[in-house]
Amino acid sequence: MSDKTSNILGDNPKVSFLLGLFIGVAAFSTISALIFMVAFFTGKNTTFSAGEEAAEVAAADVDLGAEEPADEVAEVPAVTADDHIKGPENAKVTLIEYSDFECPYCANHYDTSKQILENFGDDVRLIFRHFPLSFHPNAQGAALASECAAEQGKFWEMYDKIFAANKSGTMSIAAWKQAAKDLGLDTTKFNDCLDTEKYADQITAQMQDALEAGVGGTPATFVNGYMVSGALPYESFAQIIEAELE
Numbered sequence: 677m678s679d680k681t682s683n684i685l686g687d688n689p690k691v692s693f694l695l696g697l698f699i700g701v702a703a704f705s706t707i708s709a710l711i712f713m714v715a716f717f718t719g720k721n722t723t724f725s726a727g728e729e730a731a732e733v734a735a736a737d738v739d740l741g742a743e744e745p746a747d748e749v750a751e752v753p754a755v756t757a758d759d760h761i762k763g764p765e766n767a768k769v770t771l772i773e774y775s776d777f778e779c780p781y782c783a784n785h786y787d788t789s790k791q792i793l794e795n796f797g798d799d800v801r802l803i804f805r806h807f808p809l810s811f812h813p814n815a816q817g818a819a820l821a822s823e824c825a826a827e828q829g830k831f832w833e834m835y836d837k838i839f840a841a842n843k844s845g846t847m848s849i850a851a852w853k854q855a856a857k858d859l860g861l862d863t864t865k866f867n868d869c870l871d872t873e874k875y876a877d878q879i880t881a882q883m884q885d886a887l888e889a890g891v892g893g894t895p896a897t898f899v900n901g902y903m904v905s906g907a908l909p910y911e912s913f914a915q916i917i918e919a920e921l922e
Contacts, residue, residue: 752889752898755803760822760831762793763801769920771800772898774807774886777818777838778847781907785895786839791910792917799921804835806879807886807894814847817870819879821852824869828861 752772755761773789775782789802806822808815818838825834837855841847849870856866869875886896890903897904897913900920904913 752901753885760804760826760835761801762832764798765801767799767801769796769800769900769917770803770898772803772805774805774882774891774894774896776807776809776812776815776894777822778812778815778842779809779894780842782895783839783842785897785907788907788910788913792913795914796917800917804831805886806882807891807896808879808883809894816876816879817849817852818847820870820873820875821849821855823875823878824866825856825859825861827869828866830859830861833859 755770755772771789771792773785775785792800793802806819808819818841822831822834822838825831834852834855837859838847838852841851841855852870853863853867857863889898891905893905895907899913899916902916904916
C-alpha cells in the first residue's frame with residue numbers, strides 16, 4: 677500500500693468507519709457460521725449461558741428428547757420398603773423415576789406414568805424418588821410435603837395433589853398444608869414435619885444417588901436399570917417396556 681493510500685484511509689473518518697463495520701460484520705458472520713455448523717453436525721442446541729443457574733436450566737430442566745436407554749445398566753440403589761412404590765413386588769418391569777415436583781416436564785411425565793400403570797397392570801411397578809432442582813422455588817417444599825404425608829401413609833395422595841398444583845400454578849407451602857387437611861392427616865404433626873424440614877437429608881441423599889447413577893435432568897426414569905432421560909411420550913415408553921417383557 678502506498679503512503680498516499682495509507683493517508684487516505686487513515687485520515688478519512690467515513691472510510692475508517694466503513695472499514696471497521698465491514699470487519700465487524702465479517703467476524704460476526706464467521707462466528708455465526710461456526711455455531712451453525714456445530715449445531716448441524718452434532719445435532720445439539722448450542723446455548724451460551726452465564727452462571728451456574730443458567731447452566732443448570734440447560735442441563736436439567738428440559739425435555740431431554742427421545743433418547744434410547746443406555747447401553748449398560750446403571751447402578752441405582754435397590755428398591756426397599758422405604759421407597760414409594762406403586763405396583764406388585766414381582767412385576768417384570770420396574771420403573772425408578774427421579775423427579776422434581778415443580779418441573780413442567782415432570783408434570784407431563786406424571787400423566788405418562790399413570791397411563792403406563794393403567795395399561796400394563798401388574799407387569800410394571802413405579803418407584804418415585806426425589807430430584808428437586810435448586811432453581812425451582814417450590815420443588816424442595818413439595819418434596820418435603822410428600823414425605824411428611826408418607827409418614828401418615830398418604831404419599832401417593834399428596835403426590836397427586838402436588839402435580840395438580842404444578843399444572844394449575846398454585847404450588848406453595850400453604851397449599852400443602854391445606855392438602856394435608858383435605859386428606860384427613862394429623863395437621864399438627866404434618867405442619868411440624870414440614871416446617872422443620874424433617875426429611876431434607878433423605879431428599880438430598882436421593883439426589884446424590886441419582887447424580888452418581890448419571891442423572892443430569894428431570895424426569896429421569898430407569899427401566900429395569902436402563903436410564904431413559906426426558907419426558908418421552910407414552911408410545912416410546914410402551915415400546916421399551918414391551919421389549920423388557922419379551
